[in-house]
Amino acid sequence: MKKLIVGLAGNPNVGKTSVFNQLTGMHQHVGNWPGKTVEKAEGHFTHGEYEYDLVDLPGNYALSAHTMEEIVSRDFIVDDDSDVIINVVDAANLDRNLYLTVQMMELGANLILAVNMNDFALKKGHVINMDLMSELLGFPVIEINAKTKEGFEELLCTVEKVAANPKDSSEKLSYSNDIKGHLFEIQDFIEQDEGLLNVPSIWTAIKLLEKDTIVIDKVQHAPNGSRIMVEADKVSKHLYDVYNDGPEEVIASARYAFIDGLVAEAVAKPEVEIETLSDRIDKVVTNRILAPFIFVLVMFIMFQVTFVVGAPFQTVIEEAFSALSSWLAAQLGPGVISSIICDGIIGGVGGVLTFTPIIFLMFLFLSFLEDCGYLARAAFTLDKLMHKIVGLHGKAFIPMILGFGCGVPAIMATRTMENEGDRMLAMMLVPFMSCTARLPIYAIFVAAFFPENGGLVLLSIYLLGIVVALVVAAILKRTMFKGLSTPFVMELPTYKVPSVKGTLLHAWDKTKGFLKKAGTIILTFAILLWLLENIYPFGGTDPQMSILGMIGTAIAPIFAPLGFGTWQAAVAILSGLAAKEVVVSTFGTLAGMSADDHTGITHLIQTSFTPLSGFSFMAFTLLYTPCVAVIGAIKSETNGYKWALTMCAITVTTAYIVSFLIYNIGLLLGFG
Ligand code: GDP
Ligand code: MG
Numbered sequence: 001m002k003k004l005i006v007g008l009a010g011n012p013n014v015g016k017t018s019v020f021n022q023l024t025g026m027h028q029h030v031g032n033w034p035g036k037t038v039e040k041a042e043g044h045f046t047h048g049e050y051e052y053d054l055v056d057l058p059g060n061y062a063l064s065a066h067t068m069e070e071i072v073s074r075d076f077i078v079d080d081d082s083d084v085i086i087n088v089v090d091a092a093n094l095d096r097n098l099y100l101t102v103q104m105m106e107l108g109a110n111l112i113l114a115v116n117m118n119d120f121a122l123k124k125g126h127v128i129n130m131d132l133m134s135e136l137l138g139f140p141v142i143e144i145n146a147k148t149k150e151g152f153e154e155l156l157c158t159v160e161k162v163a164a165n166p167k168d169s170s171e172k173l174s175y176s177n178d179i180k181g182h183l184f185e186i187q188d189f190i191e192q193d194e195g196l197l198n199v200p201s202i203w204t205a206i207k208l209l210e211k212d213t214i215v216i217d218k219v220q221h222a223p224n225g226s227r228i229m230v231e232a233d234k235v236s237k238h239l240y241d242v243y244n245d246g247p248e249e250v251i252a253s254a255r256y257a258f259i260d261g262l263v264a265e266a267v268a269k270p271e272v273e274i275e276t277l278s279d280r281i282d283k284v285v286t287n288r289i290l291a292p293f294i295f296v297l298v299m300f301i302m303f304q305v306t307f308v309v310g311a312p313f314q315t316v317i318e319e320a321f322s323a324l325s326s327w328l329a330a331q332l333g334p335g336v337i338s339s340i341i342c343d344g345i346i347g348g349v350g351g352v353l354t355f356t357p358i359i360f361l362m363f364l365f366l367s368f369l370e371d372c373g374y375l376a377r378a379a380f381t382l383d384k385l386m387h388k389i390v391g392l393h394g395k396a397f398i399p400m401i402l403g404f405g406c407g408v409p410a411i412m413a414t415r416t417m418e419n420e421g422d423r424m425l426a427m428m429l430v431p432f433m434s435c436t437a438r439l440p441i442y443a444i445f446v447a448a449f450f451p452e453n454g455g456l457v458l459l460s461i462y463l464l465g466i467v468v469a470l471v472v473a474a475i476l477k478r479t480m481f482k483g484l485s486t487p488f489v490m491e492l493p494t495y496k497v498p499s500v501k502g503t504l505l506h507a508w509d510k511t512k513g514f515l516k517k518a519g520t521i522i523l524t525f526a527i528l529l530w531l532l533e534n535i536y537p538f539g540g541t542d543p544q545m546s547i548l549g550m551i552g553t554a555i556a557p558i559f560a561p562l563g564f565g566t567w568q569a570a571v572a573i574l575s576g577l578a579a580k581e582v583v584v585s586t587f588g589t590l591a592g593m594s595a596d597d598h599t600g601i602t603h604l605i606q607t608s609f610t611p612l613s614g615f616s617f618m619a620f621t622l623l624y625t626p627c628v629a630v631i632g633a634i635k636s637e638t639n640g641y642k643w644a645l646t647m648c649a650i651t652v653t654t655a656y657i658v659s660f661l662i663y664n665i666g667l668l669l670g671f672g
Helices: 016-024 068-078 091-106 118-123 130-137 152-164 177-192 201-209 213-220 225-243 247-266 277-285 290-332 336-353 356-372 374-390 394-402 407-416 420-432 436-449 451-478 500-534 547-562 567-575 581-591 600-608 611-623 628-638 642-668
Strands: 002-009 041-047 050-056 084-090 111-116 141-143
Touching: 002 016, 002 068, 002 152, 016 041, 016 050, 016 084, 016 111, 016 152, 084 091, 084 152, 091 111, 091 118, 091 201, 091 247, 111 130, 111 152, 130 141, 130 247, 141 152, 177 201, 177 225, 177 247, 201 213, 201 225, 201 247, 213 225, 225 247, 277 290, 277 374, 290 336, 290 356, 290 374, 290 451, 336 500, 336 581, 356 374, 356 436, 356 500, 374 394, 374 451, 394 407, 394 420, 394 451, 407 420, 407 628, 420 451, 420 611, 420 628, 420 642, 436 451, 436 500, 436 581, 436 600, 436 611, 451 611, 451 642, 500 547, 500 567, 500 581, 547 567, 547 611, 547 642, 567 581, 567 600, 567 611, 581 600, 611 642, 628 642
Parallel strands: 002 050, 002 084, 084 111, 111 141
Antiparallel strands: 041 050
């Protein structure tokens, strides 16, 4: 077997991960969302006599060192010894896609162009002459369909051919004579430098002109580094004199000129652009006035359907656990073992597991909205609405919307942001977006107090999270993170009908994460809580005299001004730091899930809260410190505890203030 290392590179959302999954049989997440893959994924498969090592690179538009994804991709192409790079491009947006292609040509990568989504291009009336393209570029151009695997066989055969005869793809790259001449001057010096034998010379020359810090650093450490730098500075100044523009801009327009020529030759386009269905839908969905209403409506429908469809399933699971609990209690007889299993484990873990149908439905909805392309529009809507008022960078809305699912991937998604300040600000805001783990908390309060208006109450909670995030952003932007955000054009992916299998898999994948949590963190805490609830250091049987009761009683006064100064609520909030679902399992353990009373949690909630203090509690759990996994994610993304702790401080303070306002204004208005 011969080994082949092959990279998949390309703009975001062109189908790289789809190709990767088709070939490796893996299930990396495919999303209709620019910036989905942030880390490179690796997979293996065999074809003929070759053993492939396939790497799915994060999508990017450029190979500068502005964002983490760009660095990951560029390191792979420059430093790792890959055999072939498959550049996947979206046929419907060929011009824009080729900008990255040109940069990979500058690197001299051993390239193949895989033209995907030609169906969309044809709908727009664009006809690409693949053979002519290949001739003009100097490397193979293959039409593929990542969904149907059309063209895959040809693609792999070509990979093998190209791997056997590596070629420098920069050969046919041509810039206008003036620029070319100057690049050659710098290139000459680079090629003669012993310390720079292994770097692509034209690329290095261009990067020097673009003032790329990583490349400059490398060159400066080479034996003749200072001479090369002098030469590069000279050329820079010259270009500035001639074009009255920075070298970066001059090079960018040279690249576009090359692409324009290429496309004019090889792509036939209609005289007038054809308006696609996607364009027409967007006229309504991203309409400045309608968009916010559509967004709220979509969310409302999501919550309403989730609850209405999920409820009967939830009841079935609840009754099953309740039956199991009473059966076990009868078998085991009264005693410690029976109590720990029935009250502790089934009450705690079972109490959380009953929410599996609701969580699955919620993820199903989110996956569908994400895969069809709507979530990108939602981010776009929020951006349009808020950029000017709050000063938040448009890219921050993508992680924030992802935060509706889970905070951990949302924090990782901030990697697409170039500016450190903007990125930190986004991380501070993600926790305010209500993640799916908080859903069970709202669900038990809705069941106890607002059974008629579940969807509406949930909508208000989610909107509260968004509004609070924006207010906090506005405050932080004027204090901690001063300075203007860079403008940003958000790219909207074409609407697609997501595959049923893909959406189900995606939702199931996330639900599995929830089940895993139930079996680990939540189980551990259920047992721990049961222990603390059943140890009475000073004797007695009053639950308040248990260790748990005493801890709760000690901190409860802190929450009294918010309306829920009971020891049970205090304990639930404290345990929610581990995972938000534990709040529910705490109530479950406290209530016990005995046979004759499977509405134990509801009863406990109704007796220790009022509707108003219940809502205040929901708001507090929405806004206070996220679970340890998110804190850990921020810590590892920022290499230290500083921002993680800052986030904790911001969230707890905000939660306290908001809940205080809700409860006290509610009292004044007579909702007590
Ligand atoms: P990546 O960001 O480059 O990894 O792109 P993905 O593989 O995540 O795909 C982005 C979107 O394009 C997903 O919604 C895919 O289902 C869709 N997609 C991928 N390939 C094709 C194709 O050949 N035709 C069509 N119509 N859609 C595709
Ligand atoms: Mg991807």
